[in-house]
Amino acid sequence: RQTFAFKFDDPEFDMLQMSYVPLHLINEIFKKEVPPGLGKLMGPVFSxxxxxxxxxxxxxxxxxxxxxxxxxxxxxxxxxxxxxxxxxxx
CATH class of the missing domain: 1.20.5 (Single alpha-helices involved in coiled-coils or other helix-helix interfaces)
Incomplete structure (x- = not known):
């Protein structure tokens, strides 16, 4: 299991940190760590x-x-x- 240094309590900082993480790992974070309703946020990101x-x-x-x-x-x-x-x- 991948562990990250951010816990989604500071969205601006977390998004900045995620800009340094490969796309497939970001997708894994959203699949495993983010509530399902927020997973829809990845659509515009991928686009x-x-x-x-x-x-x-x-x-x-x-x-x-x-x-x-x-x-x-x-x-x-x-x-x-x-x-x-x-x-x-x-």
Whole structure:
């Protein structure tokens, strides 16, 4: 059984502390320690986490695509420069 240093008597402090706890452990706390009616609070928390994660994933994908495009352009320039440096017999 996981033991935590907070006892839900100071909600503001407890929520701050929970921001440092992995999501699955927070879910376990709510399942085991919080009265069932309050467990519904996790829905909006999970939704917000999913929204933020989705935004970060989209941003990361854009950055990777941008980096790939730059790499391809740089490789094409390098190929062109190397081709110009190779002596050919005419």
């Amino acid at each position: 917000k986490i999913v929204d933020e994660t989705t935004k970060l994933e989209e941003q990361a994908q854009k950055e990777v695509k941008k980096a790939n495009e730059m790499l391809e352009a740089n490789l094409e320039n390098l190929r062109s420069e190397l081709a110009n440096d190779i002596p050919t017999e005419d």
